[in-house]
Amino acid sequence: MxxxxxxxxxxxxxxxxxxxxxxxxxxxxxxxxxxxxxxxxxxxxxxxxxxxxxxxxxxxxxxxxxxxxxAIITNYKNIEEDNKRKATEVSTQPKNDSEEEDWDNSEEDTKESTKTFLESKGYDPNKKINSNDIILPLNGYLPAQRRKIREDQLKNFESKRSRRD
Structure with a gap:
């Protein structure tokens, strides 16, 4: 054996x-x-x-x-600890000021652009779907759920057509 x-x-x-x-x-x-x-x-x-x-x-x-x-596990742990130690040694080294990136923006400009982005509503896919005559594939729904969704979509389309006329 x-x-x-x-x-x-x-x-x-x-x-x-x-x-x-x-x-x-x-x-x-x-x-x-x-x-x-x-x-x-x-x-x-x-x-x-x-x-x-x-x-x-x-x-x-x-x-x-x-x-x-x-031995395999302890060797792996030792390698991992060495990598962590090397990473902390690299991160504690002082940075040269000449290597900093400017990007031609001041801190105030970046703060303002961040505020406007966060305050914006962004893209709402449900709003886009409801505003246009889009029929979505209904894969994964049960037959009764599909029927209900199709009925709601038809009512929505008919109400939009009646508003246009």
Whole structure:
């Protein structure tokens, strides 16, 4: 029997819940989910580094210290911490005044344009649809809902035609 971490997906692995179960490595995670539901009273705990490792409660703390997949996670965390440290070092460096962008606007101009944009109502698609004779596709609605919407659209179109005449 090969261990769980070997490269060949066709290797057979023994189920931790039932030693009579021999499973191909590529199907092992799915089997663990199914077998776990059949053994709810089992005293096996999941390894935080590899969910295919199911460890008895007594051996759990020893496994956490010696898990072969622990190195992968700790290495990843170290790389992540190095990247964070480098990012803070870069952001704390002083900026050169010559590199600042002017964009030919003063702060007052940008504040005024922001106010007018926020105060504007913007585009309202429902208003546009209601103001024109547009029939929308009604995919996803139930037949009764489609019928009701079509009736409302026809009433709306007829009232607009009567106003034009």
């Amino acid at each position: 090969a261990d769980i971490n070997s490269a060949d997906p066709e290797d057979l692995v023994t189920c931790p819940y039932n030693k009579a179960h021999l499973i191909r490595r590529k199907k092992f995670q799915l089997h663990l989910i199914k077998c776990r539901s059949h053994h709810p009273d089992s005293k096996l705990l999941k390894c935080p580094f590899n969910l295919c490792h199911m460890i008895p409660e007594q051996e759990y703390s020893m496994h956490i210290g010696s898990c072969p997949d622990r």
